[in-house]
Amino acid sequence: MEYAIELKGISKSFGPVAANKNINLSLAKGEILALLGENGSGKTTLMNMLSGIYMPDSGSIFIDGKKVEINSPEDSGKLGIGMVHQHFKLVERFTALENIRIGMRGEGRFFHGAEVRKKIEETAAKFGFDIDLDKKVSNMAVSEKQTLEILKVLCYGARIIILDEPTAVLTVQEIEKLFNVLRKMKEEGHSIIIITHKLNEVMAISDRVAVLRHGDYIGTVVTKETDEKTLTELMVGRKITLNIDRPIIEKTHPLLEIRDLTIKNDEGATAIDHINFYIRGGEILGVAGIAGSGQKELCEAIAGLRKIEEGQMIHEGESIVGMSPKKILEHGVSMSFIPEDRLGMGLAPSLSITDNMILKNYNESKGLFVDRKSAREEAQKVIDKLEIITPSTETPVRRLSGGNVQKVLLGREIKSGPNVLITAYPVRGLDINSSYTIYNILNEEKKKGVGILFVGEDLDVMLSLCDKIMVICHGRLQGVVNSDHTTKEEIGLMMTGTLNIVNKEGKTDGIAKDSAFTDEEGKA
Amino acid sequence: MLDVLTLFLFNIIVYNIPLLYGTTGEIMIEKSGSLNLGVEGTMAIGAVAGYLVGARCDNLFIACVVSFIASGLVGLLFSFLTVTLQANQNVTGLTITTFGVAFYYFVGNALSNSPEGWPKLSGTRLDAQSQAIHIPGLSDIPFIGKAFFSHGILVYAGILIAVLMWLYFKKTVPGLKLRAIGENPAAADSLGVNVALYKYAHIIVGSGIMGLGGLYMGLNMGGTFEGSNCWINGYGWISIALVIFANWSPAKAILGTFLFGFFNTLRVQNAALAYAFPNALGWLTKIPSHFFSALPFIITLIVLITSSLTAKGKSGEPQAIGRNYYREDR
Numbered sequence: 001m002e003y004a005i006e007l008k009g010i011s012k013s014f015g016p017v018a019a020n021k022n023i024n025l026s027l028a029k030g031e032i033l034a035l036l037g038e039n040g041s042g043k044t045t046l047m048n049m050l051s052g053i054y055m056p057d058s059g060s061i062f063i064d065g066k067k068v069e070i071n072s073p074e075d076s077g078k079l080g081i082g083m084v085h086q087h088f089k090l091v092e093r094f095t096a097l098e099n100i101r102i103g104m105r106g107e108g109r110f111f112h113g114a115e116v117r118k119k120i121e122e123t124a125a126k127f128g129f130d131i132d133l134d135k136k137v138s139n140m141a142v143s144e145k146q147t148l149e150i151l152k153v154l155c156y157g158a159r160i161i162i163l164d165e166p167t168a169v170l171t172v173q174e175i176e177k178l179f180n181v182l183r184k185m186k187e188e189g190h191s192i193i194i195i196t197h198k199l200n201e202v203m204a205i206s207d208r209v210a211v212l213r214h215g216d217y218i219g220t221v222v223t224k225e226t227d228e229k230t231l232t233e234l235m236v237g238r239k240i241t242l243n244i245d246r247p248i249i250e251k252t253h254p255l256l257e258i259r260d261l262t263i264k265n266d267e268g269a270t271a272i273d274h275i276n277f278y279i280r281g282g283e284i285l286g287v288a289g290i291a292g293s294g295q296k297e298l299c300e301a302i303a304g305l306r307k308i309e310e311g312q313m314i315h316e317g318e319s320i321v322g323m324s325p326k327k328i329l330e331h332g333v334s335m336s337f338i339p340e341d342r343l344g345m346g347l348a349p350s351l352s353i354t355d356n357m358i359l360k361n362y363n364e365s366k367g368l369f370v371d372r373k374s375a376r377e378e379a380q381k382v383i384d385k386l387e388i389i390t391p392s393t394e395t396p397v398r399r400l401s402g403g404n405v406q407k408v409l410l411g412r413e414i415k416s417g418p419n420v421l422i423t424a425y426p427v428r429g430l431d432i433n434s435s436y437t438i439y440n441i442l443n444e445e446k447k448k449g450v451g452i453l454f455v456g457e458d459l460d461v462m463l464s465l466c467d468k469i470m471v472i473c474h475g476r477l478q479g480v481v482n483s484d485h486t487t488k489e490e491i492g493l494m495m496t497g498t499l500n501i502v503n504k505e506g507k508t509d510g511i512a513k514d515s516a517f518t519d520e521e522g523k524a
Numbered sequence: 525m526l527d528v529l530t531l532f533l534f535n536i537i538v539y540n541i542p543l544l545y546g547t548t549g550e551i552m553i554e555k556s557g558s559l560n561l562g563v564e565g566t567m568a569i570g571a572v573a574g575y576l577v578g579a580r581c582d583n584l585f586i587a588c589v590v591s592f593i594a595s596g597l598v599g600l601l602f603s604f605l606t607v608t609l610q611a612n613q614n615v616t617g618l619t620i621t622t623f624g625v626a627f628y629y630f631v632g633n634a635l636s637n638s639p640e641g642w643p644k645l646s647g648t649r650l651d652a653q654s655q656a657i658h659i660p661g662l663s664d665i666p667f668i669g670k671a672f673f674s675h676g677i678l679v680y681a682g683i684l685i686a687v688l689m690w691l692y693f694k695k696t697v698p699g700l701k702l703r704a705i706g707e708n709p710a711a712a713d714s715l716g717v718n719v720a721l722y723k724y725a726h727i728i729v730g731s732g733i734m735g736l737g738g739l740y741m742g743l744n745m746g747g748t749f750e751g752s753n754c755w756i757n758g759y760g761w762i763s764i765a766l767v768i769f770a771n772w773s774p775a776k777a778i779l780g781t782f783l784f785g786f787f788n789t790l791r792v793q794n795a796a797l798a799y800a801f802p803n804a805l806g807w808l809t810k811i812p813s814h815f816f817s818a819l820p821f822i823i824t825l826i827v828l829i830t831s832s833l834t835a836k837g838k839s840g841e842p843q844a845i846g847r848n849y850y851r852e853d854r
Contacts, residue, residue: 051714053851074716089711091704092843101697102704103715109697152715 003065004029004160004191005050005081010059012045019045023059023217025210027160032182032192034206034223036199036235042215043195044086047162051083052076063160077103079160082153086164086195088145090137097133100152123155127184143174150181161185162193167201179205199228213237244439244464246483247447252281254512255451256302256333256420261311263297263475271297273475274311278512279420279451284442286466286483287455288491294475295455296337299424302453303335304328315420329360334418336409336426346409349398353390353408354379356397360412382411386441406434410441421445424455439465459488473497526667528800532793533671537679539745539792540785542567542756544682545737546763547770547777548689552730553599554767555693556723557706557844560602561617563734564760565624570595570735571742571755572628576635578739579643584653584677587739595735598624599728607723610848625754632749645747654678654743678740685733689774702726706842709849719849734760762824769827772840787823791816 005027012020020042027033037043048054050061052073061068063079070076076083090099100120101107107116117133124131129151137145146166153161163182167175182192182205196202202209203223211218211234218234257278265271271294279285287295300306302313304325313320320328336346347356358375379393386407390400397405410426423442427435442452442465456462462469463483471478471494478494479501493499546563553560560566573594578587602620605611636642645651654676662673693699704712705722713719738756746755766784770776790797794816798808831839 053714072716072718073714074718077716083714085714089708089714091707091711093707094700094704098700099711102701102712102717105716107697110695 002029003027004063005193006062006065007046008060008062010046010049010056010061012042012049012054012056018215020049020056021215021217023212025217025220027191027193028208029191030186030189031207032186032194032205033220034202034209035193035195035212036202036209036231037212038235041212041235043212044164046212047083047164047193047195050076050081050160050162077105077156077158080158081160081162082156082158083162084146084149084153084164084166086166088149090145090148092138093136095134095136096131096140096148096151099137099148100133100155103152103156105156120151120155124151126188127151127154127181129181143170143177146170146178154185159189160191160193162195164195166194167196167198175201199231202231203228211235244436244461245443246465246467247443249282249447249449251283252449253514254278255281255316256453257312257314257512257515258302259312259314259511261298261301261313262309263294263301263306264309265294265297270309271475272301272472275472275475275477276511277470277477277480278515279453280512281419281449281451282446283467284446284452284454284465285480286462286469287453287472288459288462288469288495289472290495291457293472293495295424295472297475299335299337299422299453299455302328302333302422329416329418332417332419333422334413334416334420335422335424336413337422337424347397347405350396352379352394352396353383353388354393356408357382357412357415360416378415382408382415386411387437404434406438407441410438414441414445418450420451420453422453422455425457426454427461428457435461459491463488463491471495477502528793528796530667530670532789532797534674535789535793536782536785537672537675540781540788541679541682542737542741542745542759543763543766543784544686544777544781545740546734546760547766547781548682548686548774549730549733549737550763550767551770551772551774551777552689552733553727554772554845555702555706555842556726557709557842557847557849558602558606558723558727559613559617559846560599560620560727560731561614561764562598562602562620562624562760563763564756564758565621565627566595566598566731566734567738567741567756567760568624568628568754569598569738570732571738571746572631574735574739575742575746576631576643578650578743579645579648582649584650584743587650587743588678588736591735591739592732595738596728596732598735599731600724602731603724603727606848607720607727610850613846613848621760625756628754628756629751633751636749636751642749645743650743676740676744678736678743681736682740683778686774686778693774698722703842705849706844709844710851713849713851719851734763737763762820765824765828768831768841771831772842784820784823787819791819 003026005025007023007025010020010023011018023046025046035043035047045054049056050070052070052075055071061070068079070079091102097117097120101116104116120133129147131144131147131151135144137148140148150161166178170178182194185192194205206223208220208222209226209231210220211231213235221230221234259276261272261275262270263272275298277285287298289295297306301308304320304323304327308321315331315333318331320331320333323331348359351359354372354376357379358370376393382388383390383393388400388404388407388411390404397408400408406426410423413421413423426438426442442454446452454462454466463486466483468480468482469486469491470480471491473495474497478497478499481491481501490499494501546567550560550563570591574587574591577590578584598620602616605616606613632642656674656676659673663669665673693703701712701717702722705717705719709719737759741755741759762784766777766780769780794808794811797805
């Protein structure tokens, strides 16, 4: 069998962290290989070595049977490798044509408008792309940007195409369209590697599946001869029953009630559109939705960090609309948001754990000076309780591993003793063990009677952990379902906007029977 | 009466063309995503080096080459510090300004106190070469000829550089790549553009262009060394503001330079204007002269405020400006 790519013994470390350990991987000509692994298992790092962003510490790469060295993206392009990155690498202010032109080789130093355009249009027609070459990237929808990215690498004559989680931001229909393009590319003789952790997509599109786990190469299986269960076991490393505890607690009255809430995003577009929901003490309410459906804006609004356009937010019977973030915190609503880069929000990376503790309750210390002694004791308590692995309380947060950073953030939020806890993507990028620690922390809080809003990504986790799940799509409420009486498929349909069960079956979703709103307010 | 107007237009060009050099040079650097606050210092070094070597060889061409190279070396230093060593761009730029201006005083004082003394310009061939050239036909047109077509070679060169740079950004692939780096270096990098090489090259060339502006000031507006006042006299700083006014377009930089030059010239010539046109412009004399002195800086302030108010989407500011690029950054 002739291979388009062969990787032999590839290793790569970032400081003390080994991202890839002795990886062997092969891609046959004209096949679609799925690269499967959990977050942080080293998939993207491995592919970045093929695209010249990183260089391997050891090991060798063979393209078409020849040993090569890829020192830069330019080398990679010359070898016929094209990568579509998870975070698009496009110049927002340029048109589609200009973006493609940047990387085109052998067309001289001037634009040659018509000729270059014709070449691009021919390529687009060949693969069935529908794209306006004069549209600026900043005006494009996500799927258009992705189309442009794929067209770009095809125009550069790439024969090996790597797609890093291409489906994460797409709707079901767009994914189907993408898969058709990929099949077409395969027919034309291109070899494709697709990174994903969605098993149904792996089964649908790939010929073979390679599995990575914690930077180790586990093995490659033929898609036809395997099933989702086997793949999960390979990916996680043991027989797993995704059994996250869900203690049943006596639910109390609605702690936080949201009525008719409308919020705009930074660009001024509607991010959250007239949403109703409530959280009772002793329950975890999950929020499911495609990335960018308004989750961030919702969290910020409740924490008082973002102005709301319309609607009511009451906590323990008192409106928190217009309150300062500090007031809301004192009121008992605490928010922790883990952004994609994991350090961006809530913690100061260069400060120690102690200092980060002080950041949240600086106003409790009396007088002019910071009370370091008690802060240090509190930091130690959080470290002990959440089993944070750190040399000391004075270690800068950025030196901790991702999981421990997230524990610090969550620990600080819990420490202030909130009765409503908003937590967004708390297990983002964490391995299974750290994730379970976080789930346990949340369940502990739930047992204490805290109401928790859990904004998550993984539906399986949410179905196991949350009591109820509220689904949003483009900022609109699609319905609230009970985890025991729903399926992943149903939630999936709701996430894409295909199914809307709000106010079906004669019930009013999102409004508690024993609401603290008076009738008049409720109508507003 | 017309003479006064002609002279006014003539002065707008002749005393403000160094701003165009400073602005276009800085635009080239900022387009690559680097913010160089060292314009003042870079111009000072180009001025001193070009002037002294030029005076020794008594040749304008050599003066220009030396000035370009000297300032280009300053650009190389800036590139090495910020691109290779990833130093903070603002601090590096300010250091270069401090260093460049101090270098001017250091060399100037040392030479003035030496037996040879500071080389004199008047009467030399260098002086003659930097004077206005007579273009047959064009220079003889009444009114316009004196105002627009009776300048030294460096005036035309400055405008030519701005126009060429505008074409370079707009029409060529290297220009497109450069703009891509300024907007999103990671995107350019992933397409095989050598980000570091592009930054080095354009920072060096941009700095060299600034140096020519400094040399012009030395030849046409300075000449003798004065211990108390640097030739560059704040023009470097105004250039940085003009970049914003020009919205990072070399073509608009020409416009900005002459608009700013209008107010700058008004400062010097308001009395002459009032005298020539007592009915129409007599009121100019009623305004205190201090106001005219402050006017260019007031205009700079207003320009900065208004251009900061324009919508972010319409601004031509390169999106990645001021941030160093490191490929393996996570």
